[in-house]
Amino acid sequence: MVYDPLHERHSQLLESRPTLPGAVDGNPLNRPGVPHESKPPARVGAAYWTSPDRQTSAEKPLVGQGRALTPVYSTANPPRGLSGVVRRFAYTIPDYRARRWMLLLLADRIDVLEHNPRALIKLLAGVAAVGVGVYAVRGLRDS
Amino acid sequence: MKAVTYRGPSNMRVVDKPEPRIEHPDDIVLRVTRTAICGSDLHLYHGLVPDTRVGTTFGHEFAGVVEEVGPGVASLSRGDRVVVPFNIACGTCYYCVRGLTSICDNSNCSCSMGGGAFGFSHTTGGYEGGQAEYARVPFADVGPMKIPDDMSEEDVLFLSDILPTGYQAAEMGSIKQGETVCVFGAGPVGLMAMQSAWLMGAGRVIAVDRLDYRLEFAARWARTETINYEEAGGMDVLGRLREITDGRGPDVCIDAVGCEASGSALQKILGLGMLQAGTATALAWAIQAVRRGGNVVMIGVYGPPWNLIPVGDIMNKGLTLRGAQCNVKRYMPHLLEHIRAGRLDPKAIISHRFPLEDGPEAYRIFAQKSDECIKCVLLPRAA
Numbered sequence: 446m447v448y449d450p451l452h453e454r455h456s457q458l459l460e461s462r463p464t465l466p467g468a469v470d471g472n473p474l475n476r477p478g479v480p481h482e483s484k485p486p487a488r489v490g491a492a493y494w495t496s497p498d499r500q501t502s503a504e505k506p507l508v509g510q511g512r513a514l515t516p517v518y519s520t521a522n523p524p525r526g527l528s529g530v531v532r533r534f535a536y537t538i539p540d541y542r543a544r545r546w547m548l549l550l551l552a553d554r555i556d557v558l559e560h561n562p563r564a565l566i567k568l569l570a571g572v573a574a575v576g577v578g579v580y581a582v583r584g585l586r587d588s
Numbered sequence: 589m590k591a592v593t594y595r596g597p598s599n600m601r602v603v604d605k606p607e608p609r610i611e612h613p614d615d616i617v618l619r620v621t622r623t624a625i626c627g628s629d630l631h632l633y634h635g636l637v638p639d640t641r642v643g644t645t646f647g648h649e650f651a652g653v654v655e656e657v658g659p660g661v662a663s664l665s666r667g668d669r670v671v672v673p674f675n676i677a678c679g680t681c682y683y684c685v686r687g688l689t690s691i692c693d694n695s696n697c698s699c700s701m702g703g704g705a706f707g708f709s710h711t712t713g714g715y716e717g718g719q720a721e722y723a724r725v726p727f728a729d730v731g732p733m734k735i736p737d738d739m740s741e742e743d744v745l746f747l748s749d750i751l752p753t754g755y756q757a758a759e760m761g762s763i764k765q766g767e768t769v770c771v772f773g774a775g776p777v778g779l780m781a782m783q784s785a786w787l788m789g790a791g792r793v794i795a796v797d798r799l800d801y802r803l804e805f806a807a808r809w810a811r812t813e814t815i816n817y818e819e820a821g822g823m824d825v826l827g828r829l830r831e832i833t834d835g836r837g838p839d840v841c842i843d844a845v846g847c848e849a850s851g852s853a854l855q856k857i858l859g860l861g862m863l864q865a866g867t868a869t870a871l872a873w874a875i876q877a878v879r880r881g882g883n884v885v886m887i888g889v890y891g892p893p894w895n896l897i898p899v900g901d902i903m904n905k906g907l908t909l910r911g912a913q914c915n916v917k918r919y920m921p922h923l924l925e926h927i928r929a930g931r932l933d934p935k936a937i938i939s940h941r942f943p944l945e946d947g948p949e950a951y952r953i954f955a956q957k958s959d960e961c962i963k964c965v966l967l968p969r970a971a
Contacts, residue, residue: 469931471765471789477922478759478915483687489917490730491663492679497694497727498660500612506714509699516678516694517612517704517726519714522641532639540699549638549711557596557635560642564596 507536528556590969591645591720592947597635598955600948605645608716608724613660616728618672622741623650623718623944625954625964626749627775628889631847632709633951639698639710647966648674648706649748650718651741654728663729669741670732672725673916674749676704676715679730690913695726702913719947721968733920736928743927745965746780746934752919754780754844757887758788760910761840766791770829770838770877771812772870774802776937776963777887778844782810783932785840794838796825796873798850801960809936829877837879845870846888878907886911937963944968 473479497516504520524532535548558565591605608617629646631637651671654664664670676696677689683703684692695704696713704726707717716724725732735744754777763769769785771778774797785793794813795806803814813832817825830837850869874884884907926932939962942950950964 468765468787468789469926470784470787473762476759476788477918478687478756481687481760481912483685483918485685486680489677489679489684489687489689492684492727492730493662494680496680497678498613502611506697507710508697512697512700515697515704515713517614517676518695518697519704519710519716520611521645521714521716522643522710524641528641536698540701546638550635553635553638553640556642557599561596 507533510537510539526556526559528552528559531555589721590944591716592647592944592951592966593642594632594640594644594646595642598633598952600633600646600951602945602947605720607722610656610658611724612726613658614727614729615658616654616661616664616725616732617656618650618652618670618718618723618725618732619655620650620652620718620721620723620968621669622652622745623647623720623966623968624745624748625649625719625950625966627777628708628846629951630955631889633955634848636847637709637711639714641710641714644707644709644714645716645718645720646707647717647719647723648708649745649750650706650723651735651745651748652718652723655722657728661728664732664734669735671735671741671744671747671920672706672718672723673731673733673747673752673920674705674708675731675913675916676706676713676726677730677917678727684730687915687918688912689730689915689917705913719944719966721944731917733917733924736924739928742935742938742965744924746776746937747916747920747923747927749914749916750776751780751923751932751934752916753777753887753914754782755784755787755919755923756912756914757781757842757844757885758784758790760885760887760912761785761842761883762908763788763790763840765789767839768792768794768833769840769842770794770796770874771842771844772796772874773844773846773888774799774806774814775844778842779806779810779937779962780934781842781844781887782806782812786811787926787931790840794829794832796829799957802957802962805937805962823873826873826877833879837877837882839879840883840885841874841878843870843874843884843886843888847890875907875909881907883908883910885909887914938965940964942966 499516502520506518531552535545538545589607595601654668675690677684677692678694681693692703704713758781769790771781774795782793796815798818806812820828944966953961954964
């Protein structure tokens with residue numbers, strides 16, 4: 446093996462390592478996640494219902510294509526404005542389609558601009574500047 | 589109430605928001621006393637997680653005192669101190685009864701990718717997070733665990749996410765006595781995976797990162813060997829790993845980095861251009877470094893479903909690849925005993941504490957990994 450200063454450091458670290466308390470979870474059967482799927486019905490916590498009560502908030506969230514409204518849901522930050530329009534459309538696309546996620550990322554960017562007027566003005570100014578530049582170049586070419 | 593909210597990529601702001609209220613019979617409202625910033629919060633912070641809406645409160649690692657209980661809550665009372673798993677789980681659906689509370693069927697109607705979670709965009713149900721003075725906690729009879737009277741919130745705060753996540757990662761590696769485990773990423777979750785690997789009988793644990801201060805902490809706290817991949821020449825870390833493992837590669841490789849890995853220019857370019865969901869460098873390296881017949885575990889968080897990873901190697905090398913959001917609840921009692929016995933000391937990784945009002949600054953420091961930051965904890969005023 447080629448001499449390697451990193452290797453030397455590894456050996457030093459191993460030698461300086463204090464004695465370990467022991468591999469108390471060395472037996473896989475001691476590990477809470479083994480087997481990965483518990484034998485049902487492994488009821489969790491203090492859940493006492495067969496199926497949970499349903500939330501009855503007036504505002505409802507967007508529901509993904511192929512999904513149903515769940516018994517519990519969040520009513521925080523509902524979709525609004527242009528970003529909300531894009532989000533509503535994205536939710537009609539199945540989640541195994543990349544375009545759903547691309548549209549949601551686009552909606553996120555629109556959302557930031559909607560909440561940040563200065564950034565929106567800068568963006569519009571930039572687009573306008575590009576437009577004027579293209580127009581000017583065409584004008585020079587045509588003249 | 590004060591809450592740390594998202595305004596746009598790398599832009600957080602502390603705002604006044606209405607306090608949460610009971611919306612379902614099994615809700616509680618929690619007065620948050622401790623809350624942490626997770627590495628996966630940075631994916632939200634950088635705008636990489638789809639459907640992250642302006643105004644969202646982040647935060648899925650929190651503990652506090654029960655302030656209000658819904659009419660259906662049977663196991664908690666006002667004044668109880670609890671730590672809350674990041675998963676929101678109903679306890680009785682197809683997945684929950686199999687112990688898979690991270691993919692509960694009854695808490696996320698947005699998509700089929702996973703169950704509900706606190707403060708992690710509408711992709712995971714849009715629930716407000718715990719980086720605030722108060723938080724709504726659904727299915728309170730299922731998730732929250734009471735904090736023993738002889739323990740503080742900081743003793744158990746990381747039972748909400750990073751400790752069981754790191755432990756589950758080591759567990760999914762099916763580590764056998766004496767095996768060599770390599771953890772890519774010496775951040776908080778990676779550190780927990782390293783300590784957990786020893787508990788499962790690993791013979792060697794190797795930490796790979798680019799930050800010397802984190803590698804030094806890993807060597808000291810988690811007793812690992814270390815490789816700084818930038819010193820090793822970037823991708824040449826793979827050759828270095830083979831050299832120190834008799835040419836085979838580690839038996840188990842754990843990707844504890846996720847979609848904001850550094851180290852590969854190609855992955856970075858594609859990630860910045862949103863041509864893939866962040867960079868998958870750590871996962872690619874884990875697959876390429878592990879010995880034939882070995883196990884790869886991915887617990888780093890990734891976004892939408894496309895990335896450049898060498899999936900052909902998974903088949904050709906006969907690898908076992910496992911990944912999952914942690915099913916926190918099933919680990920909490922077991923890991924609480926490890927904490928109590930002194931075998932694990934998760935609060936030792938807290939490097940920074942901030943008042944909630946300084947949340948944006950905390951995010952900046954955590955994201956830039958400046959001031960030798962490992963883990964930030966926020967303290968709401970009501971704590």
